[in-house]
Amino acid sequence: MYLNVHSQYSLRYGTLSIEKLVEQAKTLGIEQMALTDINNSTGAMEFIRECQEKGIKAITGIEFRKSSGLLYIGIARNREGMKELNDFLSFYNLNSMELPDKPWDFQNVYIIYPYKPEHRTLKENEFLGIPYRDLNSLFGKPLSGIREKIVALHSVTVSNKIEHRLHTYLRGIDLNTLLSKIGKNDCCHEDEVFLRPDQLKKRYEAYPFIISNTGKLMNDCSSSFEKGSKNRKTFTGSAKDDKALLEKLALEGMEYRYGRSNREALKRVQKELAVIDELHFSAYFLITWDIIRYSMARGYYHIGRGSGANSIVSYCMRITDVDPIELDLYFERFLNRQRSSPPDFDIDYSWDEREDVQDYIFKRYGSNHTALLGTMSTFKDRSIIREISKVMGLPAQEIDSFTDPTKQEQNRNNPTFAKILAIQSMMQHMPNQRSIHAGGVLISEEPITYYTALDLPPKGMPTVQWDMYEAEAIGYEKFDILSQRGIGHIKEAVRLVLENQKTKLDIHAVSSFMKDPKINAKLKTGKTIGCFYIESPAMRQLLRKLGCESYLTLVAASSIIRPGVASSGMMKTYISSFHDPENVKYLHPVMKEHLQETFGVMVYQEDVIKICYHYAGLDLTDADVLRRGMSGKYRSRKEFDRLVQRFFDRAKEIGRDEKTTEEVWRQVSSFAGYSFSKAHSASFAVESYQSLFLKTYYPLEFMVAVLNNYGGFYQRWVYVHELQKSGARVHLPCVNNSETKVRIRGKDAWLGFIGIQGLESHFMELIPAERNANGPYRDLADLIKRTGVNLEQAIILIRLGALRFTGSNKKELLWEVHNYLGSKTVPKQSTELFCTEAKEFYLPELQTSVLEDAYNELELLGYPLSMDMFDLLRTSYRGDQMADDLSKHVGQIIRTVGNYVCEKPVRTKNNKKMWFGTFLDKEGDFLDTIHFPASTPAYPFRGKGCYLIEGKVVDDFGYPSIDVNKFAKLPIRDNPVF
Known part of the structure; x- marks a missing residue:
């Protein structure tokens, strides 16, 4: 009798988890029911498993709605029927089309429309559903022709009246409206709860044919779930051939990695191959190898990491670059006969190459069998409080008070806050919205719509409607195709070295990097700005505290830097023990x-x-x-x-x-x-060493690559500063020298047009493209004619000095550009057959200053290049001690000046806020500060700029920092324009 049960996966509508609704049904003696969540099939497979466990017959389907209106409900007769429903919903999702008022002609699906008297012509598989509260509408009506077509439609959405109230809050959040404005049709009825089967039948006893029709329909439907892998079963088409191919590739790769006579490697390869074959993972390894083979043929650089790096077979097949023998990694962490969950490989690509790799996977393995993995975000603590408060109509100030952890005590006796917390406790961890996994890809043996409908998120690739946990429960092993900026840095730097120095690098010769004293010296001193995973203030400090100068120590550091370790005291214990192991x-x-x-x-x-x-x-x-x-x-x-x-x-x-x-x-x-897993940390450390190699021997090209891949942990100006410190002559953007991104020639680096605030992306690309096609710009007039740049955009370029090649100063050029573009008539963009000289005008001498230039750069770049922030200060004081001298003054109160880089707020054990600050001194060296709760309120951070810092120098395992007593942002000189 239950043809329309909603779970929490009817997002911001249903309140029952799959586990809870099946448990309730079992308690009430319900023997069969249909899960029909709204416009999704997220919970279908989980529902089938739960019902099988509880001895309930599971039926699955989908309720189709447009806005708040019910169109029809599809009930699957069998797994083919569920595939038809998933295919139908997927078609409209993937094509961004509205659901039709009439569904397709299904072969294995029953369609239930909401009862309306005008329904007279129904197909064999179509029915009319009527709630018991609407049975009066049948009284006195002629039912000939539809008598056998009417079924009971008692929906289930909540457990009780309390959950119905929760349902109204969910509807308010979904509709982004106040509780008072939620319409009757926006919510379910209060009676949409489970009843005992006899109670429900009693409601329909005046119409026994409805009970009979409903029973017949449900008895004709069934769903089942079989355990086992749902991934593509073979790579070659034959399990036997897969085994042979994997063995061939692994042994060939072993010779590449270890030479011909490494018995330990051979023994381990053979052991792993036996387990891989026994657990039917040959195809998984081969598909991963195929993805790597494609990307390497395209010249893409990848990092294989995660627990997959425990496998020597993956190392030999070049899926990973971590030697498991060297690091004593055990294969069982990745794959073992007792492992309860399937493993996966994490493959990282440059941010601008990943989508091409994903596209290859879809084309190679078929769009019907391939999909991106979804994810399910849930309602979180503070966000729930904010959402509930909004639908209650509370003012913004009160909402901010309720979400501020420091004001929990004063809100404790507030009845409104108590009500919000009660609702929050019910809503906690409920699914909120479907999204997309960071990089998971599924490759299915059967069409994937046997198990899910597909969404089309902004990525533009079909995505399943459930997350990695459900994928695992169903039997899918995902392929993680991820992206990160660090690989982009490395790839770009290698290209720039070849272009700028005509030197071809083998960036994979990592074993030699690890033994290089110059590279390890940079690691030990924390001079790692721009390097993947080891550039943050916390990591630089950890490297110096450990005196890290080896790969194995870096592997450990990559794990103990994780967020919770320091707060547990285990990081400090490790550093102390590292220095005094006895x-x-x-x-x-x-x-x-x-x-x-x-x-x-x-x-x-x-x-x-x-x-x-x-x-x-x-x-x-x-x-x-x-x-x-x-x-x-x-x-x-x-x-x-x-x-x-x-x-x-x-x-x-x-x-x-x-x-x-x-x-x-x-x-x-x-x-x-x-x-991290040890293998994961080892993979990160390999990439860190590759970055360090480039930074040590090719610092200019490396820092340009960092800038061109949009930086890393720090703001852009920090990387420009590091580029200058590396010996480059950094120039402001120039229309005759700059490209869209930063360009380097020898030791000269021209900032690109990207990063100029207010400059349109069209001109960022057009200006260098036109110059490269038709030669340098002769003057301002030539630039205007050839690019069609408008007045506003031209002024930006002039103020930043991008036309300094003309020999005219900025004010002269501003005067000139208004002569050209100040009227309504704008010169048309064109290529001239004969060049005509522009008329010359004579102006009085117009003065500019370096200070004025610096202000223009601050506004348009976000940082000054013509002079540094210290030169902008009104005071000539630069501090009594520099960062390099701090170790000589441990325990002493010192005063210095630092240019703000970043800050990090943390909470103490008493839930009070403190900060860690990072600054650059006048010499360009980093200094770090500690701001305890007692001093911070009186001396707060006030954004970018230079600060006068007074405090005691403290030492932690050889790393000095300043425990701040007083702290103030210093004023800068006035802008001469005003």
Whole structure:
């Protein structure tokens, strides 16, 4: 009798989770029901699994709506019917078309329209659904011709009246309107709850034929789910041929990586190949290899990382560049006979190459069988409070107060806030909207619409309607095709070195980079600006505190820098132990036995698994599930909580001390959610070394590449400063020398037109393209004629000095441009057969100044190039001590001046706010500051500029910083134009 059940996946409409609605149905004795979420099939497969577990017959379908109006409901007779419904919805989603008033002619689908008296002609598979509250509309009506077509349509959306109120809040959020303005048709009825089967039948007892019709329809429908991989099963078309090809490629690659006679490598390759074949993963490896083969043939550079780097087979096939023998990585972290979840490879490409790789995958493996992975964002703490407050119509000031963590105490007794918190507790973790995964791609053996309808997000590629957890539960192993700026930096720098210095680089010769003393010296001193993953203030400090000068130390640093580690105290413990390994105190002998390499600290995800296994006695499968759960990668909170309890129970059973266990768990739980796998950290470290090699030996080209790939952690001016510090002569944009991006010739670098605020992208590309096609611009008039640049755009170029080649100063050029473009008649863009000289006008002498130029640059670039920020100051004071001198003044109060780079706010254990600041001194060196809660309110950050800094020099493992007592932004000289 339940043909229209909604779950939470009817976004901002349904309130019941799949688990909860199936549990309720089981409790009430409901034996069969149909899940028909609104315009999606996100929960269909999960629903089938839950129903199979609870002994309920699952039927699936989709409710189709246009705006708030119900069009029809599709009920799948079988899996072919569900595919038809998914194909139908996918067609309209992928073509950005509105749903039609009449659906297609389905072969395995029943269509239910909302009952209307005018419905008379219905196809064999079409029915009319009527809620029991509308049965009076049948009284006295002639039903001949449609008597066998009317079915019970009792919708289920909420559990009770309280959840119906929650439903109205969800509708208000969805419609972006106040509760008072939500219309009757915008919400479900209060009676859309589960009833016992006998209660529901009683509601329709006056029309027994409706009960009969409904029963017949439902009895003709069924859904089932079979466990097992849904990925493409073979690469070659034959599992036997896949096995042979994978073995051939792995052995050929082993010779490339290790030479012909490495017995250890051969033994490990053969062991891995046996497991891969046994678990039917040959096709997965071969498809990944095929993707790499395509991208390398296109000249694309990739990084293979994640747990896949534990595999020597992937290393030999050039999927990854991390040697698992060198790092003692074990394959079982990636793939093992007991592993409960499928593995995946993470393949990073440059940000401007990834979409081409994805396009290849879709074309190579078929659009019917390929889709991007979706993701499901949920309602989060502060955002829920804000959304609820908005639909309640609260003023902005009050909403800000409710979302400010520092005002929780004063809001505690506020009845409105208490109400919001009650609603928030119900809404917490509910699905909010579907989105797109960062890079997951699915390649299916069957057409993917057997399992989901497809969306078309802004990426423009078909995307499944569920997330990675559901994909895993269904049986899909994703291929992660990701992008990052760091690879773009490396790729561009290699190209620029070839272009500028005629030198071809082998950027993959990483083993030699790791042994290079010059590169390791830069690593040890934290001179890493622009380098992937190791340029942030926190990472630069960590490198110096560790005195990091080796690959293995960098691998560890890449993991312990993760957000939660410092707050747990484990980062400090690691650094201390690193410098004094002889005096390490291990929490327990198990920690010494298994964590001696990392001084008793869990640095890697593998360490977490080791401790759960060896200390608490969990099996490896449960240990990995617990580790994944602490990283947020769990589907069932109940299962996760069970494993946490099992951790303590098993530890007690094998005689572990209770207090020691509590401390072990504290360390495990605080670290596991933020750590990398060792292989992942190793992959990052490889890329860091490649960046460091370029920065060490080709610093100009490298910094230009960083700028041309839109930087990294810092603002653009920091990279321009680093380019200057590397020895480049950096020039302002010039219409006769600059390209769209930064251009380098020898030691001269011209800033590009990108980055000029207010300059239209059309002219950023047109100006250099026209010059390259038809020669340099002769003067302002020539520029105007050939590009059609308008007055506003020309003024921007003049003020920034982009026409300085003319020999005229800016004010003369501004006068001139108004003569050309100040009237309504604008010279037409054209190529002249005969060049006519422009008339010359004689003007009085017009003066400009460097200070005026600097102000123009501040406005149009965001930073001055003609003079630095220190030269803009009214004071000539530059500080008593520079950054390089701080180590000599530890414990002393000093005063200095720093140019603001960035700041990072954090919360103390008492929930008070403090800051870490980063500045450049007059010499261009970095200095770091600490702003504790006591001093910050009186001396706040006030944005970009130079600051007078007074404070005590403190030292942390050889790294000096300033504990700030007083702090003030210094005034700059007045703009001479005003």
